Amino acid sequence: METLREKKEETKKPTTIRISGAEAIIHCLLAEGVDILYGYPGGAIMPVHDELYKFQDKLTHILTRHEQGATHAAQGYARVSGKVGVAIATSGPGATNLVTGLADAQIDSTPIVCITGQVPRHLLGSDAFQETDIIGISTPVTKWNHQITTVEEIPEVMAKAFYLAKSGRPGPVLVDITKNAQFDELDFSYEHCTGVRSYKPVPQPNLEAIDTAAKLINSAKKPFIVFGQGVILGEAEEQLRALVEKAGIPAAWTILGLSAMDTDHPLNVGMVGMHGNYAPNVLTNECDVLVAIGMRFDDRVTGSLDTYAKQAKVIHFEIDPAEINKNVTADIAVLGDSKETLNLLLPKIKENKHEEWHNTFKEKYKIEYDAVIKDELHPTKDGLTMAEVIKEINLASEHKAVIVSDVGQHQMIACRYSKFKQSKSNITSGGLGTMGFALPAAIGAKMGAMDREVVAIIGDGGYQMTIQELGTIYQNKTPVKIVVLNNGHLGMVRQWQELFFESRYASTVLSNPDFVKIAQGYDIASKRVSERKDLKASVEEMIASKEAYFLEVKVEKEDNVFPMIPSGASVSDIRLK
Amino acid sequence: MEKQWFTISVYSENNVGLLNRISGIFLKRHINIESLNVSKSEIEHVSKFTIVVNTTKDWTKKIVGQIEKQIEVIKAYYHTVDEIIYQESALFKIESHLLFDERQIQNIIKESNSQIVTVSRDFFVLAKTGRRHEIDEMHDALEPYGIMQFVRSGRLAVTKEEMPISKILNESYQEK
Numbered sequence: 001m002e003t004l005r006e007k008k009e010e011t012k013k014p015t016t017i018r019i020s021g022a023e024a025i026i027h028c029l030l031a032e033g034v035d036i037l038y039g040y041p042g043g044a045i046m047p048v049h050d051e052l053y054k055f056q057d058k059l060t061h062i063l064t065r066h067e068q069g070a071t072h073a074a075q076g077y078a079r080v081s082g083k084v085g086v087a088i089a090t091s092g093p094g095a096t097n098l099v100t101g102l103a104d105a106q107i108d109s110t111p112i113v114c115i116t117g118q119v120p121r122h123l124l125g126s127d128a129f130q131e132t133d134i135i136g137i138s139t140p141v142t143k144w145n146h147q148i149t150t151v152e153e154i155p156e157v158m159a160k161a162f163y164l165a166k167s168g169r170p171g172p173v174l175v176d177i178t179k180n181a182q183f184d185e186l187d188f189s190y191e192h193c194t195g196v197r198s199y200k201p202v203p204q205p206n207l208e209a210i211d212t213a214a215k216l217i218n219s220a221k222k223p224f225i226v227f228g229q230g231v232i233l234g235e236a237e238e239q240l241r242a243l244v245e246k247a248g249i250p251a252a253w254t255i256l257g258l259s260a261m262d263t264d265h266p267l268n269v270g271m272v273g274m275h276g277n278y279a280p281n282v283l284t285n286e287c288d289v290l291v292a293i294g295m296r297f298d299d300r301v302t303g304s305l306d307t308y309a310k311q312a313k314v315i316h317f318e319i320d321p322a323e324i325n326k327n328v329t330a331d332i333a334v335l336g337d338s339k340e341t342l343n344l345l346l347p348k349i350k351e352n353k354h355e356e357w358h359n360t361f362k363e364k365y366k367i368e369y370d371a372v373i374k375d376e377l378h379p380t381k382d383g384l385t386m387a388e389v390i391k392e393i394n395l396a397s398e399h400k401a402v403i404v405s406d407v408g409q410h411q412m413i414a415c416r417y418s419k420f421k422q423s424k425s426n427i428t429s430g431g432l433g434t435m436g437f438a439l440p441a442a443i444g445a446k447m448g449a450m451d452r453e454v455v456a457i458i459g460d461g462g463y464q465m466t467i468q469e470l471g472t473i474y475q476n477k478t479p480v481k482i483v484v485l486n487n488g489h490l491g492m493v494r495q496w497q498e499l500f501f502e503s504r505y506a507s508t509v510l511s512n513p514d515f516v517k518i519a520q521g522y523d524i525a526s527k528r529v530s531e532r533k534d535l536k537a538s539v540e541e542m543i544a545s546k547e548a549y550f551l552e553v554k555v556e557k558e559d560n561v562f563p564m565i566p567s568g569a570s571v572s573d574i575r576l577k
Numbered sequence: 578m579e580k581q582w583f584t585i586s587v588y589s590e591n592n593v594g595l596l597n598r599i600s601g602i603f604l605k606r607h608i609n610i611e612s613l614n615v616s617k618s619e620i621e622h623v624s625k626f627t628i629v630v631n632t633t634k635d636w637t638k639k640i641v642g643q644i645e646k647q648i649e650v651i652k653a654y655y656h657t658v659d660e661i662i663y664q665e666s667a668l669f670k671i672e673s674h675l676l677f678d679e680r681q682i683q684n685i686i687k688e689s690n691s692q693i694v695t696v697s698r699d700f701f702v703l704a705k706t707g708r709r710h711e712i713d714e715m716h717d718a719l720e721p722y723g724i725m726q727f728v729r730s731g732r733l734a735v736t737k738e739e740m741p742i743s744k745i746l747n748e749s750y751q752e753k
Contacts, residue, residue, distance in 0.1 A: 009718040099607075135594055136597060139594065139597050139598050139601055139603045140598075140605065143648070144648045145594070146594075147594075164648060195749075196648060196649075197649060197746055197749045198590050198648065198649050198749075198751070199649075201647045311728045319643070320646065321642060321646075322639075322642035322643050322645070323643075325638070325639075326639060326642070368750065
């Protein structure tokens with residue numbers, strides 16, 4: 001570690017205590033303000049779990065039913081609280097089970113620290129029992145990782161792990177600790193890491209670029225904002241709202257930007273991307289200035305790059321220099337923390353209304369409402385739609401719930417129709433598209449925001465990928481609300497099969513068990529709804545419940561999510577049916 | 578965009594695992610590393626990677642961005658062949674009797690400015706340092722006579738423009 005050259009806070013030399021490496025890990029976690037972590041014990045991490053037992057009054061270890069669940073719970077906790085989520089697992093299979101959560105956190109910029117046990121140093125490389133090269137395996141899906149083989153490294157590496165996970169563009173960090181380093185003793189003292197010399201978390205804002213950006217925004221006739229999770233991570237929600245209101249610019253969100261701005265704000269024009277709203281997608285190709293804030297032009301947002309906003313000047317506000325010109329060329333790049341750069345921009349912005357331009361969005365919304373939204377929210381057919389379930393949840397929770405969605409059709413519907421007043425309320429697997437994310441992430445979200453209602457919206461496919469976490473809910477009496485929108489299919493894949501594979505439903509039809517009985521087995525209050533007349537009261541009963549509640553809603557089997565930009569098509573070729 | 582030869586210079590902390598992290602960036606984008614050299618640099622405790630790739634400028638820029646993003650990377654640069662001074666080294670192992678049987682080989686040795694590193698009863702070894710095409714030409718000249726073994730090093734390059742690593746490191750310390 002001597003080569004890493006961290007900058008440390010210059011304080012008086014702290015007093016030291018003689019403790020084991022395992023106990024040192026607990027002290028590091030406490031020093032970083034951790035009070036809850038998610039994990040699963042096993043041979044190579046036993047000394048740490050033994051210490052967790054001794055420190056259980058200060059640090060709660062939530063035993064998940066699978067290590068993947070631990071990572072998603074840590075993610076849910078981090079996303080709702082803005083703090084670093086922590087997961088812990090043993091070596092070998094325990095460590096490899098973390099990989100999906102790490103990859104998810106990496107692509108969705110979620111700060112988590114994962115701690116894995118490792119075989120003793122003298123057995124490294126010998127193919128020992130439960131030895132796996134988790135450093136090699138996790139390298140592409142971590143912001144940073146490190147293997148500790150000597151006890152003395154623990155405080156420094158742990159401090160660095162938390163600093164790197166949270167600073168700059170956040171991400172997952174994995175620390176692998178050999179068993180000998182957990183047993184050995186050290187003279188422990190702890191100093192927070194405040195910098196690493198080779199790492200620049202936040203680029204210095206370029207005032208000239210901000211000036212040019214302001215001029216361009218002020219002279220624009222048809223400006224358009226697309227914001228992403230960078231606004232939430234940078235806690236720039238107020239600045240975004242101020243910009244939107246002052247300059248009178250319609251603003252749309254990426255799936256991870258959802259909840260950064262009140263969904264009922266008159267200038268919030270909805271979601272961009274594959275299943276986003278009609279107006280913001282079509283008008284992306286009509287605006288004259290596109291202001292992208294804290295987003296990365298994912299292919300699900302842009303569709304074909306060859307036809308994406310070619311007519312517009314693009315201003316890209318972004319913390320990560322590697323994102324600039326990666327997918328879409330920026331005419332002006334404003335590097336830096338979104339809150340800082342928007343604060344510098346705001347005084348230079350002139351007041352404006354752009355009423356005519358805003359009316360174009362309203363006209364396009366009307367087209368989408370008539371073609372899609374009306375029938376989704378107020379269906380006249382017998383079968384229940386996913387959207388009307390979301391609508392009832394919005395009403396019952398008064399737009400205050402944290403919505404944790406899984407991946408697939410229900411996710412798109414949940415994001416399209418959920419209403420939010422408060423930031424950090426939409427938790428979903430955006431970049432990786434991890435089925436099975438929602439149930440464990442909802443557990444973490446609830447524990448990270450105990451005063452808030454947390455509702456998981458899950459499909460019948462994804463639910464069964466991490467259904468074992470019902471055990472975690474049962475054991476901890478976690479009052480999360482679980483809604484399974486059951487259409488008996490892997491709905492999104494089935495939709496693609498219908499549209500692009502001549503309705504050959506290869507491996508997308510599910511024969512499902514009785515989900516209500518399963519919930520009952522875990523002593524979770526549960527109900528099944530299959531008729532519209534029972535929906536409202538059931539959702540209200542669920543929201544009113546002080547305990548965990550499982551609600552299965554049998555929805556129409558072969559509904560499709562529209563609008564839709566077919567893969568590789570232009571945003572302006574979005575289909576309404 | 579046309580493919581070109583680029584030499585990427587990466588200044589980094591000397592840390593186990595960083596090579597894996599950097600090579601993964603190329604692997605993920607299916608870009609072949611044509612040559613790779615890792616050594617110490619002009620600054621104490623700072624390592625230098627010299628990586629040669631044949632790809633478009635656009636990809637090279639993006640790769641350099643991703644490399645710089647790695648925590649332990651201080652700074653990464655890319656340069657075209659015109660912007661660097663470089664050398665590569667090669668060793669040729671050849672049967673000793675050819676030195677006497679094939680007089681042309683002696684001319685090749687003289688003309689290529691290569692050195693005889695060792696001579697034994699069975700084989701001799703030639704060392705050649707130069708630009709890529711010089712080594713290629715020597716290889717082509719010797720090939721008809723039979724080369725027992727051939728190996729070429731990664732590119733070693735210094736740039737014509739300054740790469741102000743010390744300055745970056747000093748600034749990084751002063752910020753805090």
